Amino acid sequence: MWDRFLRACRREPVDATPVWFMRQAGRYxxxxxxxxxxxxxxxxxxxxxxxxxxxxxxxRALGVDAAILFADILLPLEPMGAPFEFAAGEGxxxxxxxxxxxxxxxLRLIDPEDSLAYVLSAIRMIRAELxxxxxxxxxxxxxxxxxxxxxxxxxxxSFAVTKRLMYREPAVWSAxxxxxxxxxxxxxxxxxxxxxxxxxxxxxxxxxxSPIDYREYVMPHVRHILSDxxxxxxxxxxxxxxxxxxxxxxxxxxxxxxxxxxxTPLDWARQRLGSSVALQxxxxxxxxxxPRDLLARRVDDVLARAGTxxxxxxxxxxxxxxxxxxxxxxxxxxxxxxxxxx
Amino acid sequence: MWDRFLRACRREPVDATPVWFMRQAGRYxxxxxxxxxxxxxxxxxxxxxxxxxxxxxxxRALGVDAAILFADILLPLEPMGAPFEFAAGEGxxxxxxxxxxxxxxxLRLIDPEDSLAYVLSAIRMIRAELxxxxxxxxxxxxxxxxxxxxxxxxxxxSFAVTKRLMYREPAVWSAxxxxxxxxxxxxxxxxxxxxxxxxxxxxxxxxxxSPIDYREYVMPHVRHILSDxxxxxxxxxxxxxxxxxxxxxxxxxxxxxxxxxxxTPLDWARQRLGSSVALQxxxxxxxxxxPRDLLARRVDDVLARAGTxxxxxxxxxxxxxxxxxxxxxxxxxxxxxxxxxx
Numbered sequence: 001m002w003d004r005f006l007r008a009c010r011r012e013p014v015d016a017t018p019v020w021f022m023r024q025a026g027r028y029x030x031x032x033x034x035x036x037x038x039x040x041x042x043x044x045x046x047x048x049x050x051x052x053x054x055x056x057x058x059x060r061a062l063g064v065d066a067a068i069l070f071a072d073i074l075l076p077l078e079p080m081g082a083p084f085e086f087a088a089g090e091g092x093x094x095x096x097x098x099x100x101x102x103x104x105x106x107l108r109l110i111d112p113e114d115s116l117a118y119v120l121s122a123i124r125m126i127r128a129e130l131x132x133x134x135x136x137x138x139x140x141x142x143x144x145x146x147x148x149x150x151x152x153x154x155x156x157x158s159f160a161v162t163k164r165l166m167y168r169e170p171a172v173w174s175a176x177x178x179x180x181x182x183x184x185x186x187x188x189x190x191x192x193x194x195x196x197x198x199x200x201x202x203x204x205x206x207x208x209x210s211p212i213d214y215r216e217y218v219m220p221h222v223r224h225i226l227s228d229x230x231x232x233x234x235x236x237x238x239x240x241x242x243x244x245x246x247x248x249x250x251x252x253x254x255x256x257x258x259x260x261x262x263x264t265p266l267d268w269a270r271q272r273l274g275s276s277v278a279l280q281x282x283x284x285x286x287x288x289x290x291p292r293d294l295l296a297r298r299v300d301d302v303l304a305r306a307g308t309x310x311x312x313x314x315x316x317x318x319x320x321x322x323x324x325x326x327x328x329x330x331x332x333x334x335x336x337x338x339x340x341x342x
Numbered sequence: 343m344w345d346r347f348l349r350a351c352r353r354e355p356v357d358a359t360p361v362w363f364m365r366q367a368g369r370y371x372x373x374x375x376x377x378x379x380x381x382x383x384x385x386x387x388x389x390x391x392x393x394x395x396x397x398x399x400x401x402r403a404l405g406v407d408a409a410i411l412f413a414d415i416l417l418p419l420e421p422m423g424a425p426f427e428f429a430a431g432e433g434x435x436x437x438x439x440x441x442x443x444x445x446x447x448x449l450r451l452i453d454p455e456d457s458l459a460y461v462l463s464a465i466r467m468i469r470a471e472l473x474x475x476x477x478x479x480x481x482x483x484x485x486x487x488x489x490x491x492x493x494x495x496x497x498x499x500s501f502a503v504t505k506r507l508m509y510r511e512p513a514v515w516s517a518x519x520x521x522x523x524x525x526x527x528x529x530x531x532x533x534x535x536x537x538x539x540x541x542x543x544x545x546x547x548x549x550x551x552s553p554i555d556y557r558e559y560v561m562p563h564v565r566h567i568l569s570d571x572x573x574x575x576x577x578x579x580x581x582x583x584x585x586x587x588x589x590x591x592x593x594x595x596x597x598x599x600x601x602x603x604x605x606t607p608l609d610w611a612r613q614r615l616g617s618s619v620a621l622q623x624x625x626x627x628x629x630x631x632x633p634r635d636l637l638a639r640r641v642d643d644v645l646a647r648a649g650t651x652x653x654x655x656x657x658x659x660x661x662x663x664x665x666x667x668x669x670x671x672x673x674x675x676x677x678x679x680x681x682x683x684x
Binding site for chain 1: 499500502505506509510549550551552553554555584586587588604605606607610626628629631632633636640643659663665
């Protein structure tokens with residue numbers, strides 16, 4: 001069933017639970033590493049034929065039920081006026097961090113059709129190559145997660161600079177989040193127009209906030225994005241980690257599917273969220289490196305907690321890690337399909 | 343009321359909600375920095391008169407309702423056979439990581455009365471200096487958190503090496519956790535014998551585990567410690583971060599007080615845990631750097647969620663951060679006392 005993933009997003013009955021993996025295209029795959037040896041991550045993102053190839057690798061190798069665009073959540077920040085590089089083994093480093101009203105003022109409200117045309121070309125190319133085999137998911141980083149990179153100048157451990165700005169300069173914070181939200185809204189809209197059949201909003205680090213802070217400093221900006229993108233009629237997956245206590249406010253902010261992290265049992269998430277959204281998740285990524293019997297037991301546990309009502313998309317609780325054995329990933333795809341065949 | 347803190351731990355009525363702060367002695371205090379300029383962290387820990395001075399600084403400066411021993415959770419690992427250093431601005435680095443059966447085998451089951459005598463001397467000295475002014479809290483790191491440092495060789499972002507060992511070598515994992523638990527049990531017992539009037543078990547990174555993993559790989563070892571230490575009759579605070587979904591299993595593992603992180607509203611934690619334990623927490627540490635009116639509103643929110651039944655100890659959701667203004671910390675102590683005076 002080619003549209004198993006889309007049906008599950010809409011909480012419609014499916015022939016088997018759909019499976020895809022966050023970071024299913026990446027360093028754990030030898031096919032990907034072969035390309036990465038010759039190109040940087042950003043070079044791959046910016047060359048539509050390479051991005052297409054890399055996006056399709058896991059679809060061919062694993063039999064997953066959805067392709068996800070190969071891109072990076074930080075791509076929109078460069079044309080906005082915040083260039084960065086990936087320091088070896090260190091994650092992104094921004095050449096200048098954004099910490100005051102002037103720096104926020106200088107950020108540009110880009111037109112993705114122009115500044116991110118390479119992403120939209122990749123989407124069109126991937127759709128043509130997929131030829132209806134499985135749906136294509138587009139994605140973007142959410143404003144809080146993007147803001148944290150800009151403010152800290154890279155990945156942070158404590159998010160101290162981000163939170164200090166948020167608490168001490170609420171007007172600067174709001175201006176920054178507002179600009180990011182508007183760019184992300186345009187970007188996701190453009191991805192759907194180019195052919196993305198669903199989109200995921202990655203708010204990977206939002207679990208660093210308490211519910212009261214999320215509601216005050218983040219929710220309005222996420223809602224600005226999602227209320228618009230949901231009106232396009234495609235499923236919208238709203239994902240973060242460390243979000244057990246945020247799930248209900250995240251749902252309030254938007255999303256037809258809520259992505260659940262590894263730390264939050266799916267049955268608990270279902271109870272918390274009710275039956276009006278689909279759930280995606282949530283196997284511990286490192287279990288892919290565990291002995292097969294333990295892995296199988298834990299997949300069973302995820303499926304049991306997901307229950308038998310429609311509306312579950314099997315995934316990890318976060319992205320696949322570099323040293324993951326590809327055959328374990330393939331094993332999980334087949335195992336989930338087999339165990340849930342109706 | 344000198345024993346406000348101990349009474350709240352036992353869920354007895356108090357004249358005002360007790361306040362103390364994790365890392366209340368530390369770099370944010372000029373008095374502490376004056377000593378740190380001349381001594382390393384480990385030198386302070388190992389010199390009982392310096393550890394005593396540093397422990398007492400926040401009691402004098404802030405009017406908190408408890409002193410907490412100045413020490414580091416990693417201290418027991420050095421005599422166990424795993425020496426480390428604090429690399430500048432980087433956190434601890436172990437000279438050798440512990441990743442296989444042989445390395446676990448080599449770890450020594452130390453006698454704290456011997457190997458950690460300097461900590462016990464500090465406790466006796468602090469008790470004498472405090473002279474009943476406020477109670478003294480002792481503490482130790484919990485086995486998972488300690489194991490993660492040993493296995494990773496320092497602080498980790500993904501805990502990948504730790505979890506791989508846990509999943510792939512359950513016997514090695516169990517032996518490592520068993521040794522750590524036995525040492526921590528002895529260490530906390532010795533601290534109580536030396537005069538600690540309460541103890542806190544810091545499982546700072548345990549929120550990296552799902553409830554199912556906590557139950558299987560961690561809980562028996564924590565229980566080994568806490569069932570014994572609780573029998574001594576002193577309050578035992580069981581603390582971790584990222585633990586919303588772990589609170590009930592942590593309570594099952596032990597603790598007369600459960601430490602609640604910033605991300606988990608106290609009213610929700612109370613509902614989850616029932617009234618048989620006291621709760622400690624949970625102001626966002628970075629709010630100490632926020633404008634006074636926002637800080638006051640958020641303290642009010644914590645107090646409102648804690649409710650009016652006995653059994654709340656006011657604290658942060660994690661430790662005080664280095665750039666915190668000391669006067670904001672003092673402000674919170676006075677504000678909480680004032681707002682909760684009965």
